[in-house]
Amino acid sequence: MRRLLPSSVAVIRRPMARFGMQNSAMWRQTPKFRLLSSFTSRSSARHRKPVVAVPLAIVLLGAGAFTYLSYRRNYGLNFLGRSKTSEQLHSLIATDLSPSVEFYQSYDNTQIDVDKLPVEVAQLTTAPHVPPVITRKHPVLLRVPLQTITSLTQVTNQYKYEEWTFNGTAPGPFIRARVGDVVELSLTNCDITGNPHNIDSHAFTGPGGGAALTTAEENETKTGRFKLLCPGLYIYHCAAAPVPVHIANGMFGLMYVQPADEDLPPVDREYYVMQSEIYHEPPELDDDGRPLNVVEFSYPRGLREEPNAIVFNGRESALTRDAPLKATVGETIRIFFGNAGPNLTSSFHVIGSHFLNCYRDGDVVSPPARFVGTTSVPPGGTSIVDLKMVVPGSYTIVDHAIFRLDKGAVGFINVSGPQRPDIYVGNLPPQPCVGCKLHA
């Protein structure tokens, strides 16, 4: 009979014998058996103690109910199992994600008497400088006078190029305004080539971004008024035909529309940096057969998207030899960055630093991204980035599509101040690599 017993029973009987329990009746009286059988044996239900089973059931039921209710709430269902209405969901989205959108949308419903607004003339700056923060809390009629002028500029270390410009520089002036302002933009065409010009500002609301109202022939002035409804950093450019030629020749700049309530958190310095491409033909030869140092626009290269040069602030050495950006250890700097293109997306990056705040796409209403390394800025797009300069030295501004550094896409931020060996140190002094364009 014992031989027929399952091996598990035999296993139980061996310890029973060891503890002097010669039969199963004795074993069933032990607390250990009662505990084990409360989980495993239906026949021993009369011995089960509620001390263990009831709390366990409560915990399991509670966990199940919590999971179920969380699921319903996440999928927009109330506690009775009914779906929230679309209005309720819309209200939730508007409240949770974008509290300022409705506020700014109210601007287009508010009629104002423009002639009763205080009048100001915009303070315009050339890159890399930015006008001071606007501190007033009321809208104004903001006069922005622009002129179109040609300018023969040393765009690369090798060549000069006749740029078409707003106010004499490419990029054109930085325009700073505030939501609710009415920009009165007057465009005077002083271009002796006879080309018409205009303004398409991405900050303006209406057909063509203002182009149709501002197209000015040679020696003509056109004026338009544009109420600023949306905060953010926007590019403006000429949109006279053929548009790609006018942009490629240098007719672009940045307009920053400050939020109505208050501007971004203050920083120690603000800079204006704009990326663009230059497309040119090979130089013509002079009477002695030597190549000229002046080149002209190449439509075929523009069409093929093969720029000869990719530059910051209009020319190859704008932020290197001519005028690197400056900062001191401990300062936070803000770069208002725009990409005029006309063709290439920029992978904007500052070597050795991070974008503490990155207001992607120039969006100053949403919370910024934090500690970003590289941000993507398409042609016609912008980004605002804040950097805290912690360690002294030279920091390199690049388009991280890194072959482009050989086409001129390099700039520097020179940071002065005491060393920080606790953060950045080597066993030998720093030694830039020979011939390197990235490290000054």
Ligand SMILES: [Cu+2]
């Ligand atoms: Cu133009």
